[in-house]
Amino acid sequence: MLLRLLDRVEEAIISLLLVAMTLLVVWEVILRFGFGSGLDWGHEATLYLSAWFVLFGVSYGLKVGAHIGVDAFLRLLPPLGQRLLTGLAVLLSLGYCGLFIYGSWVYLAKMEMIGIELQDIPVQRWLADSILLVGLVFLSIRLLSLLWQVATGRARGFRRSDEAQEGLHLAEGLKRDDSVP
Amino acid sequence: DDPILIKFAHVVAENTPKGLMAERFKELVAEKTGGDVVVQVFPNSQLFGDDKVLEAMLLGDVQLAAPTLSKFGRYTEVLELYDLPFLFEDLDAVERFQQSPLGQEMLHSVEGKGLIGLGYLHNGMKQLSASKPLRTPEDAAGLTFRIMSSEVLEAQFEALDAAPIKKSFSEVFMLLQTNAVDGQENTWSNIYSKKFYEVQPYITESNHGLLDYMVVTSAEFWNGLPDETREQVAEALDEALAYGNQIARDKAIEDKRKIAESGRTEIIELSDAERAQWVEAMKPVWQQFEGQIGRERIEAAYSANRP
Amino acid sequence: MTTATLFALLFGCLLIGMPIALALGFSSIVTVLLFSNDSLASIALKLFESLSAHYTLLAIPFFILSSQFLSTGGVAKRLIRFAVAVVGHIKGGLAMASVLACMLFAAVSGSSPATVAAVGTIVITGMVRSGYPKSFAAGVTTNAGTLGILIPPSIVMLVYAAATEVSAARMFMAGFIPGLMMGGLLMLAIYIVARIKGLPSQPWSGLREVASAALSASGGILLVVIVLGSIYGGVASPTEAAAVSAVYAFLVAVIGYRDIGPLKGVPWRRAGEDALATLVRDAWQVTLALPKCIADPEVRKVVLDASRVSIMLLFIIANAMLFAHVLTTERIPHQIAETIVGWGLPPWMFLVVVNVLLLAAGNFMEPSAILLIMAPILFPIATQLGIDPIHLGIIMVVNMEIGMLTPPVGLNLFVTAGITGEGMGWVIRAVLPWMLLLLLFLILITYIPQISLFLPEYLDSLRGYR
Numbered sequence A: 001m002l003l004r005l006l007d008r009v010e011e012a013i014i015s016l017l018l019v020a021m022t023l024l025v026v027w028e029v030i031l032r033f034g035f036g037s038g039l040d041w042g043h044e045a046t047l048y049l050s051a052w053f054v055l056f057g058v059s060y061g062l063k064v065g066a067h068i069g070v071d072a073f074l075r076l077l078p079p080l081g082q083r084l085l086t087g088l089a090v091l092l093s094l095g096y097c098g099l100f101i102y103g104s105w106v107y108l109a110k111m112e113m114i115g116i117e118l119q120d121i122p123v124q125r126w127l128a129d130s131i132l133l134v135g136l137v138f139l140s141i142r143l144l145s146l147l148w149q150v151a152t153g154r155a156r157g158f159r160r161s162d163e164a165q166e167g168l169h170l171a172e173g174l175k176r177d178d179s180v181p
Numbered sequence B: 001d002d003p004i005l006i007k008f009a010h011v012v013a014e015n016t017p018k019g020l021m022a023e024r025f026k027e028l029v030a031e032k033t034g035g036d037v038v039v040q041v042f043p044n045s046q047l048f049g050d051d052k053v054l055e056a057m058l059l060g061d062v063q064l065a066a067p068t069l070s071k072f073g074r075y076t077e078v079l080e081l082y083d084l085p086f087l088f089e090d091l092d093a094v095e096r097f098q099q100s101p102l103g104q105e106m107l108h109s110v111e112g113k114g115l116i117g118l119g120y121l122h123n124g125m126k127q128l129s130a131s132k133p134l135r136t137p138e139d140a141a142g143l144t145f146r147i148m149s150s151e152v153l154e155a156q157f158e159a160l161d162a163a164p165i166k167k168s169f170s171e172v173f174m175l176l177q178t179n180a181v182d183g184q185e186n187t188w189s190n191i192y193s194k195k196f197y198e199v200q201p202y203i204t205e206s207n208h209g210l211l212d213y214m215v216v217t218s219a220e221f222w223n224g225l226p227d228e229t230r231e232q233v234a235e236a237l238d239e240a241l242a243y244g245n246q247i248a249r250d251k252a253i254e255d256k257r258k259i260a261e262s263g264r265t266e267i268i269e270l271s272d273a274e275r276a277q278w279v280e281a282m283k284p285v286w287q288q289f290e291g292q293i294g295r296e297r298i299e300a301a302y303s304a305n306r307p
Numbered sequence C: 001m002t003t004a005t006l007f008a009l010l011f012g013c014l015l016i017g018m019p020i021a022l023a024l025g026f027s028s029i030v031t032v033l034l035f036s037n038d039s040l041a042s043i044a045l046k047l048f049e050s051l052s053a054h055y056t057l058l059a060i061p062f063f064i065l066s067s068q069f070l071s072t073g074g075v076a077k078r079l080i081r082f083a084v085a086v087v088g089h090i091k092g093g094l095a096m097a098s099v100l101a102c103m104l105f106a107a108v109s110g111s112s113p114a115t116v117a118a119v120g121t122i123v124i125t126g127m128v129r130s131g132y133p134k135s136f137a138a139g140v141t142t143n144a145g146t147l148g149i150l151i152p153p154s155i156v157m158l159v160y161a162a163a164t165e166v167s168a169a170r171m172f173m174a175g176f177i178p179g180l181m182m183g184g185l186l187m188l189a190i191y192i193v194a195r196i197k198g199l200p201s202q203p204w205s206g207l208r209e210v211a212s213a214a215l216s217a218s219g220g221i222l223l224v225v226i227v228l229g230s231i232y233g234g235v236a237s238p239t240e241a242a243a244v245s246a247v248y249a250f251l252v253a254v255i256g257y258r259d260i261g262p263l264k265g266v267p268w269r270r271a272g273e274d275a276l277a278t279l280v281r282d283a284w285q286v287t288l289a290l291p292k293c294i295a296d297p298e299v300r301k302v303v304l305d306a307s308r309v310s311i312m313l314l315f316i317i318a319n320a321m322l323f324a325h326v327l328t329t330e331r332i333p334h335q336i337a338e339t340i341v342g343w344g345l346p347p348w349m350f351l352v353v354v355n356v357l358l359l360a361a362g363n364f365m366e367p368s369a370i371l372l373i374m375a376p377i378l379f380p381i382a383t384q385l386g387i388d389p390i391h392l393g394i395i396m397v398v399n400m401e402i403g404m405l406t407p408p409v410g411l412n413l414f415v416t417a418g419i420t421g422e423g424m425g426w427v428i429r430a431v432l433p434w435m436l437l438l439l440l441f442l443i444l445i446t447y448i449p450q451i452s453l454f455l456p457e458y459l460d461s462l463r464g465y466r
């Protein structure tokens, strides 16, 4: 129950970030075209929203199997081989996260020590950039969960078959829709 | 043992004054230190953009950069001086002030944040370009102008009743070409190299502002150099800056000529009376920023116009 | 050694099925760790910069959002009906219409993956529905989508112009004829294949149907007008136009066509309702519908689907930039340039080398990154050999188009994989035959400079320059 709620909150935050980004850009166009003025923080805010959108959403992408890989070789192997290699890939991905988490920790600590703000928004830079660390920690958690699934035989690759069904499936739309010649 | 490595990251092409200065610096350092110090130049934002390069420098992965003076707003308010409109009449005045004790002292204004300014490099005096002719300040009222992120520049266009629009440099051409913004301010060399003159029918030779760079390094790196090496590098940099500044001056004249000869834009020269109107319209900005820049600095800079 | 490690790591990671974004990032950061003095902190900073400093790239999520609304919200259905009515009676007509649609969107988007995302989502569905093999539909559209960077406006051309200081305006003009030519070439090939394979054509449905389909599809067609109009009419930059098109697409789908969202099934006018009552009811319902969308499951699903694809793409791009960053700090491109100059080649041989080099780079890197690194290196050599900078630029752009289609890093492939739900291997096989056509086109562009130079030179002569 709590997990379901957390999932909902996560989806809502991701959607909100994309919508906020879109509306902010449109609002700037309206301001400039309609009223000949601009938002002095608009440009920077849009860019930061996009960074938050991607970094916050990366772990969600892993959960729903959105991250594309090359699976041609993997498919040639028997299920156990697939699981072993995927396990290795997940471990390497965790290595990626570990290295970046360490790097961003050092970076954020340095920024916090020096104490500079963003260019146009009065927010400390380390705070605005902290999503780098947060996003990668979330990604690590999801990777650990995937590792567990691979170990217990419930998953064989990054794009899990059950989730992949849910993607942008055109074929399904076709079956549903017969109103067109 | 291994030579000391200086990574010099900048965001413009190799054939610009800054790019040529960087290459000259590289040669001079090799010459003066006998190979003890090696400079690697990374042009075209290959390493970092102007915004993040200072952070990379604080992390110790870039040793030298030369961002626009306006980019230091989050490190010190003092350097906003150089953005004030109609403060300097020409590059001679700029140089007199920059070489003065006060100007040299301002290089150290970023030290509190772990950076040290090593010298100034010109791009040149800024001109106004627009989709319609700008002769008096009233002509600019109601128009949109692209600016880089700077409070002073924002105030400058607001003083004209124009709307400043902050956009990154790489987007300016597109915005001008599609008339998404009406105008912009830049130096002759940028207007030429970025082809803004092809999409802006009018350029007013206003010389209203300054676009200069500060060559900057991290205090940790600089103070960690052996004394002798530091002097050699500083010497090489001074020579390279003098070389770069001369190129910038020549290029401004050359590029203005090329723009005029292209026939794609009309260059508007201001009469003394018209110019006085622009000064009057923009000068209130000085008072607005007096508190953060320091009145004595503004006065000293202004008096550099009369040697 | 460094280069070998970098590429070996990348291939190894890809082989064991690691997501492309993570494979690029992992091989980059490990190479830095092993061979360079750079700190992990600055690599993390670079990743953040790649995600937060490129306003132009934001056109991608906006166009994806827009096309999600268009494809879910019944606009696709109506556009296809229109396309079928107009060209469906020609053999392979719908495939031609898809190429045309890509050309139109190319005139809007400036980005190749965004073009595939916007058009592909709509037309691949339609073509499969009309009886085309899915791989044929995906192959044609993925290839035609590369026109996004050849037909102006083009983000890649702007990058080239910025890196070499040639005129972006002239680059845009130079891309126009090659863009039309490549579109024409694709359509010709489609016609030939359609004849041989006996691909479907619909019976001619009459002018009445054309007009009625056009009216019904006008909500979608108007999008092209709005986006094109706002860019050329001076309201917006491509990123902004993309955002406007997303909001517009939302309004068309939810308020206009009412195929999804809170107003689903509610008619604009009920039978027997008088005009005033209709007006009041509609005004009230529309006002109420906008806040209701926040809770509407269909609208939320569209936004979430768009988010998923956008996050995946932007994360790959950011890691690809990191990869390019490592190449640059290791000065690998510089070594290549020195080697080339050492060979002392004649111009035609140099151009062969340029193409091979760019095609190779296109396998691994994102176009803007390639251009930023390679253009400053190749440009001076080309100038020395008397090759026109604009011509070189178009050659580079066409190479970048092909790079979008080659694995392992081919953004168009990723988009198509995303929108068809198929694997990379399937998409690559679908794209390959049409990519050969693009290679042929590259040869034409390389050795007939007039294709690129005619229009800018002609326009210059009209205006009396030079």
Ligand code: NA
Residues within 6 Å of the ligand: C105, C106, C107, C108, C109, C110, C111, C147, C148, C149, C150, C151, C152, C153, C154
């Ligand atoms: Na385009």
Ligand code: NA
Residues within 6 Å of the ligand: C362, C363, C364, C365, C402, C403, C404, C405, C406, C407, C408, C409, C410, C411
């Ligand atoms: Na590729």
